[in-house]
């Protein structure tokens with residue numbers, strides 16, 4: 001259905017797409033993952049010609065959509081796009097937002113656009129909000145309306161660019177559920193997402209983008225469980241990392257606590273995990289290590305949540321003599337408090353560095 005050959009996109013000073021090649025069949029659901037700034041959005045925008053590629057070929061149903069004089073509005077009708085920001089018209093009712101493009105661009109009579117619009121609102125679970133205005137809806141509901149509006153144009157493929165990134169964590173699930181349903185119905189989709197579990201469940205194939213190309217392309221089991229290439233492995237294993245280096249006892253404690261909370265919110269960690277990370281930082285780093293450590297103060301604290309199952313691991317490294325607080329200070333209150341939140345710990349000492357790895361319970 002879509003063939004991409006040697007696609008290149010240059011902006012002044014940066015070339016996000018160097019050489020992208022792919023073939024997408026009808027009915028495929030492709031998740032695109034990768035570090036930010038690797039051209040994921042640019043690729044989607046080139047596909048529906050919101051950006052003009054520098055060189056290469058994009059064939060849609062055998063037709064080269066980069067040839068001069070191509071009817072761009074027809075290309076865009078084939079490729080629906082759902083953005084991070086919902087872009088609804090706030091002065092129009094929900095149903096009007098959905099009816100508008102089919103009436104204006106496809107020439108559908110109002111009655112038919114209305115019936116079709118109501119069917120789509122039902123599909124996304126929002127038929128009862130048809131006569132409301134966007135401002136009366138939650139973020140998750142607005143995004144579901146935006147999906148219905150895109151579907152109203154009967155696209156052959158829908159491109160989603162981080163459809164849940166602007167949402168409050170409590171609303172992510174409802175939007176992903178709608179996309180999951182569309183996948184079940186066989187709609188062809190490409191979805192740029194940071195939701196790894198979702199990408200794994202819903203996709204037929206995953207593109208890992210890095211360095212201006214599709215660095216690895218494979219079924220979700222390959223990409224997430226047995227990545228073939230090094231950068232993919234690093235990305236899927238250690239996606240969610242919080243790291244801080246402490247070089248003085250006068251560091252900003254409140255800022256770190258807030259940063260851990262923000263990290264937890266972005267990574268959608270359970271509140272208990274966020275508390276555990278803060279507690280490890282307080283009891284282990286502040287109350288134990290920084291108290292016994294001589295000069296110079298040198299400690300790094302990093303918390304990583306597995307991209308897949310969300311389990312947390314904390315790694316603390318610090319200088320000085322070999323010191324395992326779980327051995328030496330086992331009877332002290334901070335260490336006792338910690339032990340309740342820590343499932344397993346290991347300590348090693350090499351080249352004047354202590355390294356403590358904790359698995360949270």
Ligand SMILES: Nc1ncnc2c1ncn2[C@@H]1O[C@H](COP(=O)(O)OP(=O)(O)O)[C@@H](O)[C@H]1O
Nearest residue numbers: 011012014016035036037038039040041042043
């Ligand atoms: N319109 C533009 N003009 C100039 N640079 C751009 C433009 N759009 C994107 N870029 C740059 O291209 C690179 C890739 O951006 P993008 O496709 O948004 O990455 P991603 O979606 O993977 O985070 C970035 O360095 C970005 O700054």
Ligand SMILES: [Mg+2]
Nearest residue numbers: 040041042162
């Ligand atoms: Mg992007």
